[in-house]
Structure formats: structure tokens, C-alpha cells
Amino acid sequence: MQASHFILMIESNADQGEKLATQLVRLGVEPIRVADLAEAIASVKSKQYAFGAVILPSDLPGKLVHKAMKSMRRREPVLPAMAYGKVPDKAQAKRLRRAGVLLALWAGYDEGMLRFQLNRLVAGGGQSSLRKSRRAPIHTPVRVLVGGREKDGILYSLSEGGCFIESPRASMDGARLTLLFDLAGQPLELDGVVAFANVPGNLQRPNLPLGMGVRWKDMDRGVQNQISQFVQDRMSALEV
Numbered sequence: 001m002q003a004s005h006f007i008l009m010i011e012s013n014a015d016q017g018e019k020l021a022t023q024l025v026r027l028g029v030e031p032i033r034v035a036d037l038a039e040a041i042a043s044v045k046s047k048q049y050a051f052g053a054v055i056l057p058s059d060l061p062g063k064l065v066h067k068a069m070k071s072m073r074r075r076e077p078v079l080p081a082m083a084y085g086k087v088p089d090k091a092q093a094k095r096l097r098r099a100g101v102l103l104a105l106w107a108g109y110d111e112g113m114l115r116f117q118l119n120r121l122v123a124g125g126g127q128s129s130l131r132k133s134r135r136a137p138i139h140t141p142v143r144v145l146v147g148g149r150e151k152d153g154i155l156y157s158l159s160e161g162g163c164f165i166e167s168p169r170a171s172m173d174g175a176r177l178t179l180l181f182d183l184a185g186q187p188l189e190l191d192g193v194v195a196f197a198n199v200p201g202n203l204q205r206p207n208l209p210l211g212m213g214v215r216w217k218d219m220d221r222g223v224q225n226q227i228s229q230f231v232q233d234r235m236s237a238l239e240v
Contacts, residue, residue, distance in 0.1 A: 006032045006049045007122075010040050010056040013085070020055070020084060020105075023114055031055070037068040044072040044079075051076055053121045058083040058104075058240075062095020069099045082121050083240055096240045104240050112139040116157065117238060119208070135159035136234035146177035153211065155181055160228050162192060162215040170197040170212040179214070183230060191217045 007024065009031040011017030017033065024031045032049055034040045037060065044051060054072070056065065073079050082103035083096055105117050116137035135157045142155045142165055153167035163179070171177060175194045180187070192214040196204045205213070 006030055006051055008040055008043060008049075008051045008054045009033050010037065010054070010060070011035060012057040012060065016057075016085060020114075023111060024118070027111075027115055027118060029118065037064055041068055041071050044075045047075070051079065054079060054081040055084055055105075055121075056081060056101065058085040058088045058092070058096065058106075062092055062099065065096060065101065066099035069101070073100075080121055082117060088240075093240050101240055104238055106237065110139065112156070113137050113238075115209075120238075134231055134235060135164075136231040136238070138230075138234070140181055140183075142179050142181040144171075144177055144179060146171050146175055156209060156211065158183075158227060159231060160216075160224055162195065162213060164208060164211060164213050166209045166211040168210055170194075170199050170210065173197060176217070177214070183226065186226070188223060190219065190223065193217055 007029055009017065009021060009024070011021075011033055012035075021031050021033055032043060032051070034043055037056075040054065040056075043049065054069070069079070069081060080103070081099070081101040082105055083101050084105040085107060087104075087106050088096065103117055103121055105114060109117075136159070138155045138158045140155050142153050144151050144153055144165065144167070151167065151169050153165040153169075156164045156166045165179075171194050173194055173196060177192055177194065179190050179192060182188070195213040195215045197212045198205050198208050198210055200210065
């Protein structure tokens, strides 16, 4: 996200909003906090800030959200939006989707989930999810076997095509490795190749933590289906 862009954050619950705002700052994002939709519209129209996205409570009246987002997008045509708070009922979820609020950050999220959703939000509001191989956030320990040695990491995201491992000890591009981790209680052992390394001084993906992107190699169809189901279930909970 460019330094000249900000996230517009609407708060209807002070405690809930304070927690989220603090987490955003910790992740290097400066939220411009407003109390309601009317103040949000005024902030966008003032052009005091260049807004890259909107985060709003899931319980705001859907029709008013639709009207407000339409007004704000006259000034900022590309303005993705994410809802946070309690999971809405089907009718409210439908109204939010009609308003172009596509991403979700439901109560109970962890910071890893927030970072993943924030990256999707500033990348265009979920358009990256249209890629052939969808990736989903995951936070689980992984053992990495490479070159006769073993090192530990954390799985940050997972897809049918590969994964991203958060680690300060990334391997070089093209390195062959074996990953051992649990998925939904089942141990997996998968082979892969390092597609890129995110390391200090060479951040190929600035929106990702330090670590490495891995592309699967010779994956069993059954395991591929298992990962596909995990991704599908996970992503359904991250979208309105």
C-alpha cells in the first residue's frame, strides 16, 4: 500500500474499533477513523486523504451502506470495502454484497487473518481471489527439509498450487524441499520448489512477511483435493 493512501475506518462500537485500529497501526497501516457513514462520505469528498479502502461494521443498515459507498465511489472509483464484527444474517450479507462490500473480518480473527485480509483489501478488494489457484490463510508450524538440513517455519498461506512459509531463514530460488505439517489434524509430507524468497533487502512481495513462496511438485490428487476443500471452506468464511 502506498504511503500516500489511507484506510477509512468507520466505527460504531468504540471498544471494537479501538482494538482493530491498534492492530492496523501495528501492521503499518494508518486508519482514518470516523464515527458514521455521513462522516465517511464527507472525508472522501474533502480529498484531504487519498483512501485506498474502507473498513466498516457489519451491522450498519445495508441500504445506507449501499448509498454511502455509491457516493464515495463517485470520488474514489476504486474503493474496495471490508466488513468487520459479527457475522450478519443472510439478508444483511446480501445487502452488503450489493453495496460492494466483499471481504469479511468476523469476530474472533487473529492477527495473521487480519494481515491476510488487509493484503487482499488493498490489492483490490478480493479481485486476486479470481486467480486460478486461490490461496487461504493458515497459521500452523511446518518443518522444512532442504539440503540434508531441517528448519522450522510457519505456514502463512496455502493453495492447490503452493504455499508461503513465514521464516527468517528462506531458501534460495529453485531449492527443492520437503514440508511436513498438519492440515485439519492429518499429517502431510509434500515436496516443493522455492518460487521466490522474501528477505531483507530483496522484498519481492512487500505485502508478505519474511519467508519464501513454494510451488508444489508431483502432488497426489487426493492431497490436492484435501487442500482444495480446506481453501474453499476457509475462504467462504473470509467473504461476505
